[in-house]
Amino acid sequence: MxxxxxxxxxxxxxxxxxxxxxxxxxxxxxxxxxxxxxxxYALLDVAAQAEQQEPGSKHYRTRKGVVQF
Structure with a gap:
């Protein structure tokens, strides 16, 4: 499930x-x-995605996502 x-x-x-x-x-x-x-494992994946965001970008937008676990 x-x-x-x-x-x-x-x-x-x-x-x-x-x-x-x-x-x-x-x-x-x-x-x-x-x-x-x-x-x-799903939380580790989300953490990795968060760290891949460019911290200095002026055009940063929040991003929603859904992962199945």
């Missing part, structure tokens, strides 16, 4: 990468270990 992980790639006021998780994580959810591992 696939679960969507919605996120927004943005920046802090200092221009460093920031990710907003738009999906309800936690909140009493019961997650099996294999699903929890898949979530961890």
């Amino acid at each position: 696939h679960h969507p992980l919605e996120y927004t790639l943005c920046r802090t006021h200092r221009g460093t990468p920031l990710v907003t998780l738009d999906s309800p994580l936690g909140n009493g959810q019961e997650i099996k270990p294999d699903t929890l591992r898949a979530l961890a």
Whole structure:
């Protein structure tokens, strides 16, 4: 079973990468270990995407995305 992980790639006021998780994580959810591992890999992928954003670009826009885990 696939679960969507919605996120927004943005920046802090200092221009460093920031990710907003738009999906309800936690909140009493019961997650099996294999699903929890898949979530961890999905979060690592989102973190890598956030770091690939160009910090000095004047034309930066926030970007929404969804990854399945």
